[in-house]
Amino acid sequence: MSDHIAAIDAIAAKYDNDPTRLLDMLLAVQEQERYVSDAATRLLAQKLGLSWGDIQQTVSFYHLLSQEPRGKYTVYLNNGPVSIMQGYEGVATAFSEAVGCSFGSVTADGRIGLFTTADMGMGDQEVAALINNVVFTNLTPEKARILVKAMQKGVPAQDMVTDNTEYGKYGDGNNSLPSIHSMVCNNLIKPGPVCFGPYQAGAALRKCVAQSPEQVLAEVKASKLRGRGGAGFPTGMKWELCAKAEGPERCVVANADEGEPGTFKDRVLLTERAQLLFEGMAVCAYAIKATTGALYLRGEYAYLKDYLEQVLEQMRSDNLLGKDIAGKPGFDFLISGCSWVLAPMSAARNQLLESAEGRRGEPRNRPPFPAQSGFHTMPTVIDNVETLAATVQIIDKGATWFRSLGTEESTGTKVLSISGDCDRPGVYEVEFGITLGELLTLAGARDPQAAQVGGPSGRCLNAAARDTAISFEDCPSAGAILIIGAQHDLxxxxxxxxxxxxxxxxxxxxxxxxxxxxxxxxxxxxxxxxxxxxxxxxxxxxxxxxxxxxxxxxxxxxxxxxxxxxxxxxxxxxALIPEQTDIRSFDLEAAVQASNLTVGRASVAKEEQV
Amino acid sequence: MSKPIIATASLAGCFGCHMSFLDIDERILDLVELVQWGKSPINDIKTFQQDCDIALIEGGCCNDEHIHTLREFRKHCRILVAVGECAIMGGLPAMRNNIPIKECLEEAYLNSPSTSDANPDKIFPNDEELPMLLDKVYPCHEIVKMDYFLPGCPPRADLIYGALVALVTGQEAELPYEVVKFD
Amino acid sequence: MSEDMNKPLTDLISLTIDGQEIEAEEGQTIVQAAQKNGIYIPTLCALHADKENGLKYDLAPGTCRICTVKANGRTTAACTTPVSQGLVVENDTPELNDLRKTIVELLFVEGNHFCPFCEKSGSCDLQALAYRYQMLTPRFHYAFTPRKVNADMPKLLWDGNRCILCRRCVLAIRTEEGEPLFVFANRGDKSTIIVDTELIQDISEELAQQAMDICPVGAIIRKEKGFDTPFGQRKYDHSPIGSISSISSDMTCSSGENKTGGEKS
Missing domain, CATH: 1.20.1440.230 (NADH-ubiquinone oxidoreductase 51kDa subunit, iron-sulphur binding domain)
Structure with missing residues (x-):
């Protein structure tokens, strides 16, 4: 027991007993004890000066936190649409049969727990699962059985991904770096000129410090860049609002939550272009005179955390972050590191802030808007990572160059995540204005029935919509395009x-x-x-x-x-609505089945079925 | 012109709605001037001798016989009125809706203080004449289309009378605040 | 009232609700401004602090959305939207009342609301709103979702069948140190209220009574006493929620009360 107290104390101390880091602490508790017990909740409450209720409402909100033991190994199998289209049933059955328990439960010996999760940001390599925070992709029933054997033998989840074994091998690009070591693949099918174009580290920042913050802001405004998270708010205007807001300190938050299910482009951006993103945060910091930055990652991207922190460390030693950045006296900006957002749909900026401050990811009442009072009540700019990355190229290559890409109202490029029934699922950076038809051809969709653009909350388009353009004028989205073939029931x-x-x-x-x-x-x-x-x-x-x-x-x-x-x-x-509606369709046989079984009667027989 | 025919039924109800109907007191004489009676527990006519114009349905559906009866009413009546909370949303019988049927039956026939000694062989009543319980109590409108709803437990006599007169005479029904209640 | 008079006029903002010009203080919400001016905007979660409910400050959790109005043409929750100079608010319109009725219908099918035996029946705000909007039956299908009942605490019983998750109790029922006794847990269709089993042990008589009083439905009920108001004398037996007599129950209201038909039990 005292060990337990010491362990919780240590976790709290690691985050300076700061109640706003509650989520980090709870994740650490979960990782250590495989769940957040009531005892741990009470201890943390005491330690942080919070009430049991405060912590309880946070813990119960996030589906990756559990209040009951979920096994030494916790398997979260994705049951989202792409997963279902690509063989979820078979993989799930293989897991259940090999483990010996059904989904939603833990084996009697407490070794393996099977659970489902919604979108994981792996739509291009489903069926995917998370086992103790390690991502496994392209699962088949056979691979599932191999993984279960490894778990039964006690192989640590991280060791199941190695250079090339029966369990799985490292993905391409930076995924094989020692600080990542993940089997996730980039599937970067079509790089474009902005996010995945040529980039010289530090060039934009050096250009920034040669100008005034107002000039940088003006350049971003002139580029007509709009937010890439889906809503499309003009970035320059947002920065300006925040720059003008009263407050001793300002803050830049990069949203890498990929809140729109079906998007996974930020995953690739973070893996291959992390420095571009961080430099974008610094550009923003210079323009709005912010001193603090934070990156919010979705929980499923935990495997990128060490790598991202290395990049930050490198940038600090290169004087691209920290004090007197790029040799400019007084330009101080520090990114505190990566924190967690655990609810898939917390993309809406206000939910993200609540989550970032350790509470339930619920929307705040507006006003005030984040630009006035955001992260810890600081005036805050919250931008999608893709938006921030674009500002680097705008400063480096100029607003005119940026405006030459895309359409009148949607300048630049959009990084799309294409998944579903097509030959080449993956990440595509294309100019705004590209039509759905062109995209379907690019991705190799053979017999599309429907395309869901912008995730579940976006638009479900039919074959007549091939001319729909991906742009703010026509069909805005954060970039998720799910292709549903004719063989699937829509x-x-x-x-x-x-x-x-x-x-x-x-x-x-x-x-x-x-x-x-x-x-x-x-x-x-x-x-x-x-x-x-x-x-x-x-x-x-x-x-x-x-x-x-x-x-x-x-x-x-x-x-x-x-x-x-x-x-x-x-x-x-x-086709599904019955003709006869005065007498509703009702399955009497099913309705009396339990009674029949209980009393031992064969069937209700005497009743006609409708 | 022949007078409209009224039928009534009590499914999974307590007959409270029928009692409330009779609470229209002497106004029943006015009603008789306006309508004639078809199948109803009030006159003990058990079968449809002819199609009816208006049927008042008390109670929800808790067994297969209720389903059968309600469908018969739908086939034989022009207008169906759900009378009372049980017909509208299952009412008190629907409190069992979140308890598995096996538990309900065991509690009723095997385990309750009044039956555990009286039923040493642990027998569930199972004569084939007995209707079978449904997995839950269904509001009437989930089984057939219902045309009107008169809430209350029971609906006030004034509401039932007012609604009937309105239906028969084709006038708009008045719904005074104090008459439309859910309890 | 006297406070208002002492304030300089510059602090006042003018706005209109359904064409009626009213004055409000800077920082007030639309609901607060309406309340001050005797205009009814329905609420199930927001609650004005008064002597009777013993609240120290107004509650505005912004959860029920029944108070949805149009402010300068945009729908918004009146309980969380601050007033501003010249704001044009639409409130009692067929379109908005239909939205409100739909929300009431949703709540009726989401929970298991057995009005006939609920102790709060007749004084229940949800039921009263259903009366006000003349809901005879919800247009949606009943869910009959299993809900928990917690009777394992002193002085109070919590019935999840009736709870509409408004969060009044979460915000208002707290210890002197501000710790909540009721906690909003989970999310989505699993959302629920849980009780701090340690703190609830010492709940005072007053706090327990307040918990029941501020609950807009019959989800929080005092143990060991009940059904003490007979039919015909309950809050909404004779006049709809939002009419003068039900807004302030301590005010005797003689006009517009018609006793016939309300005595039935």
Whole structure:
């Protein structure tokens, strides 16, 4: 027991007993003890001057934290749409059979726990799983059985990925560096001129310090760069708002949370262009006179943390971060390191801040906006990593060069994550304005039925939409494009999206918490042949209410999968609604089955089925 | 012109709604002027002798016989009215909806203080005439289309009377605040 | 009121709600401004502090979204949106009331609301809003989701079947050191309220009573006493929520009360 107390003390001390680092501490506890026990919660509360309730609400929010033991090995198998399209069922069955327990439970001896997780940022190499924070990709039933054997033998999860063994081998590029050592592959199919173009470290920063912050800001504004996280807010304007906000200190937060399910481009950017990103943060810091920076990584990218911290260390010794950066007296900017965001959908900036400060990832009420009062109440710029990376090239090569790429309103390039039924899933950096049809050809989609652009909350397009352009004018997105081939049932994928929203809603506001669940409930009734015409109407009404009354972007857009398919694929619904609706479809046999079994009756037989 | 025919049924209910209906007191004489009676527990007519215009349904569906009865009503009646909380949302019987049916039956016939001694052979009643319990109690509108809903436990007599007169005469029903209640 | 008069006029902002011009203080929310001016905006989570509920400050968790209004044409939650000079607020309109009715319907099917035997029936804000918006039955399917009931604590019972997760109790029911007795846990469709089993042991009579009083539904109930208000005398038996007599229950209201039909039990 005293060992336990000492262990918790040590974890708290590692993060300076700072309550805002609660998430880091909880993750450390989880890693050490394989769960966050009530005892650990009470100890941490005491140590940090928080209440049990404060910690409880944080712990219970994040699905990678658990309040019950989840096994010495915890397997999180991705059950997202791509995974399902690429063989999830078979892999899951192989895991369950080899381990001897079902998903959602732990073996009797406490060795292996099997759980599912939503999007992991590995859409180009599904089926993927996380075992004790180590990523495994391209799983097959056979590979699953090999992994289970290794777990039963007690091989540490990290050791299952080596240079080339039966378990798995390192991925390409930096993935094989000792500080990463991951089997994740980049799948960088088409590099473009901005994020993956030629880059000379430090060049942009040296140009920055030769100008005034106002000139840097003006250059970014002139580039017409807009946020790459999906919403497309003009970056220069955001920086300017923050620069003008009152506050003793300012802050730059890089959002590497990849909140839009189906995106994985930030993963590749972080692996291959980390310094470009960090330099972008420094450019922003110079322009808005910020002194503090933070990078928020999604929990699934934990394997990149050591590497990223090495890059930061290198940049500090190269005088590209730290004090008097690039020889400019008084230009001080420090990136504190990488912290964690654990909820897949916390992309909306306000949720990210709550998470970053150790609380539930719930949206804050606005106003105030982050630019006025953000991270620890500092005026804060929160930008997607791709946005920050682009500013480096804008400063280095000029706004005019940047504007020559893309379209009038959508300048520059967009890094897209393409997954699903195509020959070449992976990362594509293309100029804005490229059409969906061109992309389908590039990726080698043979028989597409639908393309989901922008993740579950984006748009579900049908074959008639090949001319849709990827741009803020036409179809904005954070870059996730999921191709659904004709061989897959589209409504099953839509159901998967709705399951995601039902789970990822923070639960705070009624129309989102209840609406997502009700839409899914109604969709499933329809899929089971129990739907009515009124259900279609009520789904539309409910969707409209969600758009108008929910608190944040997740709720505003959570009905999109339903609305889009009602609009673009009405025949799928029509085929499922029974003609006769005065007498509802009802499976009487199923409804009396439990009674029959209990009392020992054969069947209800006397009742006609409808 | 013949008078509209009214039928009533009590499914998984307590007959409280029927009692409340009878609470219209002397106004039943006015009602008789307006309608004639079809199948109903009130007059003990057990089968549909002809199709009816309006049926008042009390109670939700908790066994296969209720499903059968409700479907018959839908086939034979022009307008179905869900009367009372049980018809609308399952009501008190639906409190069992989150308890597995096996547990319900065991509690009722094997384990409760009043039955455990009386049923030493641990027998569940299983005569084939007995209807089978459904996995949960279903609101009527999940089984057939219901046209109107009169909430209350029971719905106030004034509400039932007002609604019936409105349906029969084709006028808009009045819903005074104090009459529409869920308890 | 006297406080207002002492303040210099420059602190006041003017705005309109449904065309009615009102004055409000800088920093107030739309709900607070409306409340001060006797305009009803429905709320299930926001709660005005008064003598009766013993709250020291107004609650505005922003969770229920029933107070959704249009402010300068954009829908927003009135309980978390601050007033601003010249703001044009739409409140009592068919479009907004339909949104509110939909939210009420959603809450009715999300939980297991057996009004007939609930102790709060007749004084329940959720039920009263259903009456106000003339919900006869929700348009959505009932879920019958299994919910926990926690009777394993002194003085109080918590019934998850009725809880609408508004978070009034989470914000307001705290120890003197500010530690919460009720905690919002999990997320999405698994969201729930849990109780700090250690702190709840010492809950005072007053705090327990306050917990029940501020609960907009019947989720928090005092043990060992109950059903003490007869039919016909409950908060919303005779007039809808938001009408004068139900806004301030200590005010005797003679006009507009019609006793017929309300005596039934």
């Amino acid at each position: 409504l099953t994928i839509i159901d998967n999206f709705m399951a995601f929203f039902t789970e990822e809603s923070c639960g705070s506001c009624v129309p989102c918490r209840t609406g997502t669940w009700m839409l899914r409930n109604t969709l499933r009734r329809i899929m089971h042949g129990q739907g009515t015409r009124e259900d279609l109407t009520s789904m539309r009404q409910l969707s409209a209410v969600m758009q108008k009354t929910t608190k944040c972007g997740l709720g505003h857009t959570a009905a999109n999968p339903i609305l889009n398919t009602l609009d673009n694929f009405p025949h799928l619904y029509d």
